[in-house]
Amino acid sequence: MSKLFNLILLTLVLVLFVEAGKHSKKSYDKGKSKTLINKKQKQAHCYDDIDSPYVFFGTKTSYRWNRNKNDDEVTPPGCVAQQFWLLARHGSRNPTTEDMIKLKSVLPLIQSKIISNHKAGRGSICKDDIKNLEKWKFHANVDDGELLVKEGYKELKGIGDRFQHRFRTLLTKPYVNSSYIFQHTNTERTNASARAFAKGMFGKKNIADVFFQKSSNPDILLRFDQVCDKWKRKVQANSDAQIERTLFEESDIFLSMIQSITHRLGFSSTLNFSDINLMYTMCLYDKAWHPKKLSPWCAVFSKEDLKILEYREDLELYYENGYGFPINYEQACLPLKNVYDSFRRVVDNISPNPKGKFYFTHTGTILKVMTRFGLFKDAMPVKHSNRELMKHREWRTSLISSFGTHLALVLFNCTDGHYVTAYVQERPIKLPGCTNELCKFSDFSAQYEPLATSCDVEETCRI
């Protein structure tokens, strides 16, 4: 029955195909140049036809693509979880107001040029992609700069809910004030993220009871980089620190990407990167706000273009927050000390001890702390010149610094002593110095105690 159906379908498709061929031949006779264009446009890259488009956009990647939906209880044999520690980035947010003003004012101009290019037969964007682009309008409110969006709220709520399920004998409901510490930076997006996580973990009924510590200013635990003069001067405000990214932007790979986008969109003079970046920005925020919806602006880019743009950000953040400069991670010892000291107290049976400590912060903090822990370190540095070699790099911000990214550490009491497991994006990960994901506390301690006890941020950050 279904075979017959398939046969009929196939025949139908063939007939249509032949008919379409005849038709295009007819119009070929009528207007040679027009058909040539149509033919070219038919062969074109058509984003609308891609069922699972590329969704890795560096730090603006949706958490959806990194989450772990398996929330089975975690029970290493002979162990009970004793303490849970979390450092999380906020969820998906709006762009800055400055960026939104640009998106709202400049993007419509680019949009209408692309459409008129297409109408004039220039470029190779397919008809459906043009149709999608024609319908686009900037919807967000420019005054809501950097606010957590609905999807971001869902991301954090889901993480809280799933971790509660995994550690249900430790992170028990209802919420008990003395058992938990919640803290976030002084921004709406981390505040709202902390509340979303708490709601996922303790439920709607309990959320009103959850106590959130007053964020400190300056925030030396969760925004240590903002008070680290040495880092601010030598890295953040120093364009030489970004030489690898700059060289990559000047490389043949990058320049030919710009050329091919220019041609694809039918422009006669080469687009500048600021225009391309604006289209990219809209594409990635669209996909962060509505991960499963098509973004007309993503149609501008081929998968390879997106990988090139992704590499550009990986390079930037490697030198801004990662292994590129020692000051990036040397200043990040306080969060490490926080969890180390906290676990040590439990191991030494010093009470009182909270069951859970939850901190909500930003990309710059998370990446520096992950680097301080020695995570995602490649055998060689990420450079403008070694993209091919680094194809399978650990340092991929799409995977380690998406919205909702987090590092969680759990202390277990087992029949033969204490153990620690680290989780990134809800999956266990082996820490340096450990033989397994479930790591002996003595190994954990040998690796990290020296970093905790020598932590002197003021000294480290002195110029």
Ligand SMILES: *[C@@H]1O[C@H](CO)[C@@H](O)[C@H](O)[C@H]1NC(C)=O
């Ligand atoms: C909850 O605990 C915090 C200290 O972590 C304290 O400041 C606060 O007053 C407590 N709230 C209630 C309702 O007991």
Ligand SMILES: *[C@@H]1O[C@H](CO)[C@@H](O)[C@H](O)[C@H]1NC(C)=O
């Ligand atoms: C955090 O958000 C809550 C709820 O929206 C608000 O009442 C509170 O003032 C905010 N806290 C800070 C420190 O902004």
Ligand SMILES: *[C@@H]1O[C@H](CO)[C@@H](O)[C@H](O)[C@H]1NC(C)=O
């Ligand atoms: C990029 O090109 C546009 C015109 O397409 C122009 O308005 C804009 O100023 C240029 N930006 C830079 C940074 O050169």
Ligand SMILES: *[C@@H]1O[C@H](CO)[C@@H](O)[C@H](O)[C@H]1NC(C)=O
């Ligand atoms: C760890 O568990 C053992 C039983 O397996 C118990 O005797 C011990 O007191 C626990 N240690 C701590 C620090 O809770």
